[in-house]
Every structure is written in structure tokens, then in C-alpha cells.
Amino acid sequence: AAGAPKPLPSSGPKSLREMPHPLATSSSEEMGPALTPSPDLLLPRSIADKDLSLPNGTPVDTSSPASSSSLLNRLQLDDDLDGETRDLFVTVDDPKKHVCTMETYITYRVTTKTTRAEFDLPEYSVRRRYQDFDWLRNKLEESQPTHLIPPLPEKFVVKGVVDRFSEEFVETRRKALDKFLKRITDHPVLSFNEHFNVFLTAKDLNAYKKQGMALLSKMGESVKYVTGGYKLRSRPLEFAAIGEYLDTFSLKLGTIDRIAQRIIKEQLEYLVELREYGPVYSTWGGLEVELSEPLEGVSACIGNCCTALEELSEDMTEDFLPVLREYILYSESMKNVLKKRDQVQAEYEAKLEAVALKKEDRPKVPTDVEKCQDRVECFNADLKADMERWQNNKRQDFRQLLMGMADKNIQYYEKCLTAWESIIPLLQDKPEAK
Amino acid sequence: MEDCLAKKMEITVSEAEKRTGRNAVNMQETYTAYLIETRAVESQSEGQCAPVDSLWRRYSEFELLRNYLSATYPHIVVPPLPEKRADFVWHKLSADNMDPDFVERRRIGLENFLLRVASHPVLCQDKIFYSFLTQEGGWKEIVNETGFQLKVITVIVCLMTAVTQKYSNKHLSGCLRFTELKHYSDELQSVISHLLRVRARVADRLYGVYKVHGNYGRVFSEWSAIEKEMGDGLQSAGHHMDVYAASIDDILEEEEHYADQLKEYLFYAEALRAVCRKHELMQYDLEMAAQDLTSKKQQCEELATGTVRTFSLKGMTSKLFGQETPEQREAKIKVLEEQIQEGEEQLKSKNLEGRDFVKSAWADIERFKEQKNHDLKEALISYAVMQISMCKKGIQVWTNAKECFSKM
Numbered sequence: 012a013a014g015a016p017k018p019l020p021s022s023g024p025k026s027l028r029e030m031p032h033p034l035a036t037s038s039s040e041e042m043g044p045a046l047t048p049s050p051d052l053l054l055p056r057s058i059a060d061k062d063l064s065l066p067n068g069t070p071v072d073t074s075s076p077a078s079s080s081s082l083l084n085r086l087q088l089d090d091d092l093d094g095e096t097r098d099l100f101v102t103v104d105d106p107k108k109h110v111c112t113m114e115t116y117i118t119y120r121v122t123t124k125t126t127r128a129e130f131d132l133p134e135y136s137v138r139r140r141y142q143d144f145d146w147l148r149n150k151l152e153e154s155q156p157t158h159l160i161p162p163l164p165e166k167f168v169v170k171g172v173v174d175r176f177s178e179e180f181v182e183t184r185r186k187a188l189d190k191f192l193k194r195i196t197d198h199p200v201l202s203f204n205e206h207f208n209v210f211l212t213a214k215d216l217n218a219y220k221k222q223g224m225a226l227l228s229k230m231g232e233s234v235k236y237v238t239g240g241y242k243l244r245s246r247p248l249e250f251a252a253i254g255e256y257l258d259t260f261s262l263k264l265g266t267i268d269r270i271a272q273r274i275i276k277e278q279l280e281y282l283v284e285l286r287e288y289g290p291v292y293s294t295w296g297g298l299e300v301e302l303s304e305p306l307e308g309v310s311a312c313i314g315n316c317c318t319a320l321e322e323l324s325e326d327m328t329e330d331f332l333p334v335l336r337e338y339i340l341y342s343e344s345m346k347n348v349l350k351k352r353d354q355v356q357a358e359y360e361a362k363l364e365a366v367a368l369k370k371e372d373r374p375k376v377p378t379d380v381e382k383c384q385d386r387v388e389c390f391n392a393d394l395k396a397d398m399e400r401w402q403n404n405k406r407q408d409f410r411q412l413l414m415g416m417a418d419k420n421i422q423y424y425e426k427c428l429t430a431w432e433s434i435i436p437l438l439q440d441k442p443e444a445k
Numbered sequence: 446m447e448d449c450l451a452k453k454m455e456i457t458v459s460e461a462e463k464r465t466g467r468n469a470v471n472m473q474e475t476y477t478a479y480l481i482e483t484r485a486v487e488s489q490s491e492g493q494c495a496p497v498d499s500l501w502r503r504y505s506e507f508e509l510l511r512n513y514l515s516a517t518y519p520h521i522v523v524p525p526l527p528e529k530r531a532d533f534v535w536h537k538l539s540a541d542n543m544d545p546d547f548v549e550r551r552r553i554g555l556e557n558f559l560l561r562v563a564s565h566p567v568l569c570q571d572k573i574f575y576s577f578l579t580q581e582g583g584w585k586e587i588v589n590e591t592g593f594q595l596k597v598i599t600v601i602v603c604l605m606t607a608v609t610q611k612y613s614n615k616h617l618s619g620c621l622r623f624t625e626l627k628h629y630s631d632e633l634q635s636v637i638s639h640l641l642r643v644r645a646r647v648a649d650r651l652y653g654v655y656k657v658h659g660n661y662g663r664v665f666s667e668w669s670a671i672e673k674e675m676g677d678g679l680q681s682a683g684h685h686m687d688v689y690a691a692s693i694d695d696i697l698e699e700e701e702h703y704a705d706q707l708k709e710y711l712f713y714a715e716a717l718r719a720v721c722r723k724h725e726l727m728q729y730d731l732e733m734a735a736q737d738l739t740s741k742k743q744q745c746e747e748l749a750t751g752t753v754r755t756f757s758l759k760g761m762t763s764k765l766f767g768q769e770t771p772e773q774r775e776a777k778i779k780v781l782e783e784q785i786q787e788g789e790e791q792l793k794s795k796n797l798e799g800r801d802f803v804k805s806a807w808a809d810i811e812r813f814k815e816q817k818n819h820d821l822k823e824a825l826i827s828y829a830v831m832q833i834s835m836c837k838k839g840i841q842v843w844t845n846a847k848e849c850f851s852k853m
Contacts, residue, residue: 431833
């Protein structure tokens with residue numbers, strides 16, 4: 012039975028019903044006429060039901076009005092919020108180093124600008140460290156298991172090989188963290204997640220974290236997702252196709268990563284030789300009289316090309332490789348979500364079979380089997396919607412990435428071209444009669 | 446330069462052919478023969494096509510010619526031959542003398558050599574050079590008949606003597622120019638060698654960078670197979686990556702010509718050094734002759750006055766075993782006086798020779814300097830032009846790839 016809408020932790024005095032939010036509902040019966048689903052969108056009644064939970068008992072986060080439900084996804088006509096309808100903006104910038112007795116670490120400023128009612132204020136500015144992002148991601152995975160959670164940049168770096176506090180590393184990480192939050196911001200379900208809200212707004216995140224841990228331990232659940240141990244007979248075609256796609260996709264990305272690394276390596280070795288090559292012209296210039304200036308000119312020119320090449324390699328290392336790796340991580344986490352889906356379906360099929368074997372009165376399907384069916388269908392719907400979004404974003408991201416790579420190479424050649432063109436007049440110059 | 450041969454005659458080394466034959470010890474060998482074609486220029490202006498004369502020569506005959514010219518004109522900086530064996534190679538180039546690319550570059554180098562000699566104001570008038578170009582049979586015999594090998598041997602003997610006597614050019618006076626020139630030619634050889642070595646390594650590395658990009662072509666193609674909207678863009682971009690990877694072959698082949706131009710001057714430095722060395726030897730010869738004359742004069746004086754000023758074995762023995770008779774002494778003095786006269790004449794002619802040598806050598810060195818400055822400037826310009834072309838190609842390919850990516 013539909014009750015009064017549950018107040019959100021940080022909502023104002025207005026009740027949900029009064030808010031003209033298109034996704035505002037906590038049960039299908041409370042939907043206004045404008046939001047009545049059309050007959051062909053037959054959905055199980057337990058949408059946004061509080062009982063919706065995962066096989067391991069972890070309650071699905073339903074506190075937001077747009078909790079995981081295919082209805083809401085289908086109602087949204089335009090998946091990609093364009094500039095007009097966007098009401099949440101998040102940025103990560105301003106890295107700062109903190110030196111404490113126990114450790115040294117970096118924090119980033121996370122700035123939020125929003126008109127959403129879920130937020131008390133229109134603007135927030137907090138400082139977060141990598142640990143906090145990691146915590147957020149884990150929470151999202153836990154609470155939104157049917158969705159694809161964006162990846163974080165790699166957690167561990169080999170000390171001694173990479174300088175964790177170098178400008179380049181920090182900047183690369185900052186960009187990745189920014190991307191991470193922006194992807195969540197753009198997601199119609201994830202962006203309304205409670206933990207995300209707290210992450211963006213809380214002054215003291217650690218207190219909230221401890222609270223969460225206490226709750227969890229009360230319920231006696233482990234954080235990790237436990238497989239039900241059911242075996243899936245066969246993956247539905249479309250998910251099998253997704254799985255295969257992801258396998259090949261991450262393989263190809265891995266190959267591209269290796270090629271890009273190899274190119275950078277070869278370029279650096281080329282650079283080493285160039286650095287020896289240029290000065291020899293200078294030495295020669297020292298021997299000559301009339302040829303002195305031309306030879307010096309060539310030497311300087313090669314020096315300029317060296318600088319340009321160094322910049323190209325740096326750019327590729329800092330901008331290109333990390334994004335590739337991000338997508339490889341993304342694929343891996345997506346494959347895990349697929350497996351979870353398989354688990355949910357397997358449980359449903361097993362229970363269904365058990366019922367069939369018991370030869371009970373057939374017209375009434377037991378409620379827990381029904382619930383399993385709900386879970387499967389919700390999961391499938393969420394996943395499909397997320398996949399579509401992911402495919403589109405992926406296309407845009409790679410378009411940008413590869414165009415960027417082409418751009419960097421063009422810029423490199425343009426710098427070299429300028430250098431060589433500028434010395435032609437010097438070389439052609441006739442020395443004046445002395 | 447009005448009467449230089451290059452103006453009257455068109456000279457080309459137009460073909461190269463593999464031959465097998467028997468060498469001096471009757472062993473079968475494979476070698477390359479080069480076709481030299483010559484055509485008189487004047488008759489062309491009358492609208493007639495002059496007949497082309499041609500003959501085949503192999504590398505060793507070119508070497509013989511050059512050795513003859515070096516020995517016969519020691520005051521001239523004689524143009525060098527292209528390298529005997531492929532040196533300063535980067536990995537893709539073959540070091541094999543039979544490699545077609547090497548043979549082709551050598552053909553060009555030999556033609557260049559002939560043109561250099563033909564446009565030299567002194568060398569172009571040489572009869573042996575002319576017969577090299579025009580007389581197929583019996584040329585070797587004619588060259589040998591000049592007896593130039595003897596000159597070569599003389600130089601070698603002189604050199605060895607100077608070395609054993611630990612002769613250093615510190616003794617030379619007023620020859621600062623040649624000392625400086627020798628120093629310059631040494632440094633030039635050193636710096637060009639270094640440049641060529643590093644350039645070869647640079648070429649090697651650049652080759653690697655370009656070729657690895659070819660792998661993008663393959664993987665983009667494979668990736669495009671699983672994509673719907675992105676597929677076409679990826680596939681066509683991959684094609685451009687293949688084009689990019691392939692472009693390096695032509696780029697580096699062109700750069701070899703630049704390397705060849707540098708090599709010519711590397712070997713020219715050697716020729717320059719040879720002139721300095723000849724000068725050194727002439728100075729040595731002169732000084733030895735002067736010393737010899739001085740000692741003979743001294744001996745004469747001692748015999749005449751009976752005083753021993755310098756230590757000599759003869760002087761000692763005559764002291765120990767008694768003096769000579771006045772008649773013996775007179776005879777000795779007469780012989781010495783004859784020798785002194787001869788020596789003085791020889792010294793005079795050697796001095797003259799020396800001054801002539803310095804004058805003509807320096808004239809050719811000035812000519813060489815101008816030629817070198819001009820040629821190397823041209824070489825640097827063409828190198829810069831090559832680099833510009835390479836950059837433009839790079840921009841083109843990546844712009845094309847970028848467009849393909851934009852359509853993804």
C-alpha cells in the first residue's frame with residue numbers, strides 16, 4: 012500500500028508531492044495522470060517497493076525519488092541532459108599537499124553548483140582525498156548494484172617509480188577524478204544517490220563514513236557482494252553479446268595501450284640521439300668561418316625539434332594513456348556487473364524450477380519467486396539503459412581522445428615546420444663582403 | 446673556367462652492371478662495371494645530336510685514376526671517390542657492396558667525381574683523365590707508363606724517413622698556414638665522422654617510431670569490426686596510420702643523399718690533408734738538404750784550416766791514427782767543393798719548387814674553400830627542405846586521421 016512519501020535526509024519543508032519534479036514518486040499508485048505509464052509498459056507492482064533487495068539482503072537504496080527503476084528511465088525522453096536541463100555541476104580542482112605526522116597526502120577541492128532540491132544550498136565546496144573517492148565508489152557499487160559505476164584512476168602506484176607528488180601525476184589524477192564525478196553527475200540515477208550527495212556536501216565525511224560502517228555492522232552484512240552460488244544455464248543473447256563485446260573491447264584497448272607505450276619509448280630513444288646530433292653541428296660551426304652561422308642555425312633548429320618532441324611524449328603519457336587505462340578498468344567493472352546480473356537470473360531460475368518440481372497449485376506463483384523475477388527484470392532494464400548510455404559516452408570520449416592524439420601530433424609537426432622554415436633564409440643568406 | 450672540360454663535354458655515369466670475371470690470381474670474382482657516356486657539347490647547339498661515346502669502367506680503375514692524379518698534382522686538393530665500402534649505415538641499409546641501393550648511390554658518386562675533375566681548372570686538362578673517359582682499351586698501360594707509382598713510393602719513403610727521424614713541423618718557419626690547415630682538416634674529418642655516425646642512429650630511431658604506428662592500423666581495423674557507429678572512422682583512420690608508417694622509407698632514402706654529400710667532404714678533408722702532408726715532406730726534404738749542405742761546408746772548412754770544430758769519426762780517427770797527407774786533403778776538399786756546388790744548386794731549385802708549390806697549393810686551397818662553403822650551404826638547405834617536406838607530410842597524415850576520428 013502506498014504511504015506518504017518518505018522525507019529525504021536533506022530535503023526542505025516541502026513534501027515531495029508539492030515539488031514539480033518529473034521523477035518524483037515513491038510508488039506507482041501515487042503518480043499523477045501525466046505520469047501514468049502507458050499500457051504497453053506493464054511493470055511489476057513492486058517498483059520502488061521497499062522490499063526490493065538483493066539476494067544477499069542488502070537493501071537497495073530507495074530513498075531518492077529516482078531509485079532504480081526502469082519506469083523512470085523510460086520516462087526520461089532525453090537520456091543525455093543537455094545544458095538546458097542540467098541542474099547539477101561538479102568540478103574537481105586545486106590539488107593541495109598536506110603534511111601530517113603520520114602521512115603526507117593530497118586533497119582536491121570538489122565544487123558543486125546545483126538547483127536540485129535534494130541539496131540545501133546552491134553551492135558547496137569541500138576538500139576530498141583519493142580515499143574518499145574510493146569510499147564513494149564502493150558505496151555506489153553496494154547501493155546501486157544494477158548500474159555501471161564509472162572507474163577511478165588506479166589506486167596504487169609503485170613508490171620509487173612514479174612520484175606520487177609530482178605535478179604531472181597529481182594533474183593526471185585530478186583529471187580522472189573530475190571525470191569520475193562528472194560521469195556520476197550525468198547519470199540519471201547515480202546522481203541522486205544519497206552517498207553521492209553526502210560526498211559533495213558534508214564538512215566531515217569521516218563521521219558519516221563511520222556512521223555507515225556502524226549501520227552495516229548492525230545488519231551484520233559484509234560489504235562485499237556475495238555470490239548466491241547459483242549457476243546460470245545460459246546468458247540471454249543480448250547480454251552475451253555485451254559480454255563478448257566487452258572482452259574484445261578491453262583486449263583491443265590493451266593492445267592500443269601497448270602500442271602507445273612503445274611509440275613513446277621509441278620517441279624518447281629518438282630524442283636521446285637528437286640531443287647528441289644537434290650539438291655536433293654547433294661544434295662544426297666553431298671550426299668554420301662562413302658556414303658558422305648556418306651550422307649554428309641548424310643546431311638550434313634541431314634543439315627546437317627536441318623540445319617539441321619532448322612535449323608530445325609528455326602529453327601522450329599524461330593525457331592519452333590514463334584515459335585508455337580508465338576504459339579498461341571500466342570494462343572490467345562492467346563485466347562484473349554482468350556476472351552479478353547472471354547471478355540474479357540464476358537465482359530466479361533455480362527458484363522457479365524448485366516450484367515446478369514441488370507440483371504445488373500452479374495459478375498462484377509464490378511471492379518470493381515473483382520478487383526474483385522483478386529483480387531480474389529491473390536489473391536487465393537498468394543494465395541495458397546504462398549500456399546504451401555507456402556506448403554513447405564511450406564513442407564521444409574516444410572521439411575526443413583520438414582527435415586529441417591527432418592534434419598533438421599535428422602540433423608537434425607544426426612546431427618543427429616553423430623551426431626549419433625559419434632557418435631557410437639564414438642558410439640562403441649571402442655573407443656581405445667583409 | 447672557360448676551357449674546362451666540363452663545359453665542352455657532357456659526362457654521365459649512366460648505368461651499372463654486374464659482371465663476373467677472373468682477377469689477377471685467376472680466381473673468379475663478381476664486380477660491378479659502370480658505363481661512362483660522353484658527348485661533345487658544342488655540336489648540340491647547332492641542332493645536331495652529337496654521338497654518344499661510351500665505355501665501361503670498374504671501381505678499381507677509378508681508384509687508379511685518382512691515385513695517378515694525387516701523385517701527379519700534389520698541390521691540388523683532388524676530388525675524392527665515393528666510399529669503397531658502405532659505412533655509417535643504419536640498420537635497414539645494407540652494408541653489402543652488391544646491394545642495388547648502394548650501387549645506385551655509388552654510380553651517382555662516381556659521376557659526381559668525374560664532373561668535379563672535369564670542372565677543375567688544372568685537372569681537367571690532364572691527358573690521362575681524357576683517355577680515361579674516351580679510351581676503353583689499353584688505358585691501364587698508359588697510366589702505368591707515366592711512372593706515377595714511383596712518385597707514390599717516393600712520398601711513402603719520405604714519409605717513413607720523416608717519421609723515423611721524429612720530424613715535427615715545429616721546425617717549419619712561416620708555415621703557420623699549413624699547420625692551421627692540417628689542424629682544420631683533422632678536425633673536419635673528426636666532426637663529419639661524428640655527425641654521420643649520430644645521423645645514422647637518428648635515422649634508425651626515427652624508422653622505429655614511424656613503423657610502430659603501423660600497428661595502430663591493424664588494431665583499429667580489428668576494433669572497428671565490433672563497433673557500429675565508430676567503425677568507419679576507426680577503419681579509415683587506421684589506413685592513414687599505415688600510410689604514415691610507410692612514408693618513412695622514402696624520407697630516409699632521400700636523406701641518404703644528404704649523408705653522401707657530407708661523406709664527400711669527409712673524404713675531401715683527407716685530400717686536403719694530403720696536400721699539407723706533401724708540403725711537410727717538401728719542407729723536410731728542404732731542411733735535410735740545407736743541413737747536409739751546411740755540414741759539407743763545415744767539413745770543407747775544417748779540412749782547409751785544419752781545425753776541428755765539430756766532432757766527427759773521421760776527425761777522431763785521423764787524430765788517433767795520424768793526419769792525412771796534404772795531397773789526400775786537397776783531393777777531399779775538391780770532392781767536397783763539387784758536392785757543395787751541386788748541393789747549392791739543388792737547394793736553390795728545391796726552394797723554388799717549394800715556393801711554387803706553396804703558391805699553387807694555396808691557390809687551389811682557396812678555390813676549394815669557396816667550393817666547400819657553397820656546396821655545404823646547398824647541402825644544408827636541401828636538408829632543411831627535406832625536413833620541411835617530412836613535417837608537411839606528417840601534418841597531412843594526422844589531419845586526415847583527425848578527420849576520420851571526428852566522424853566517429
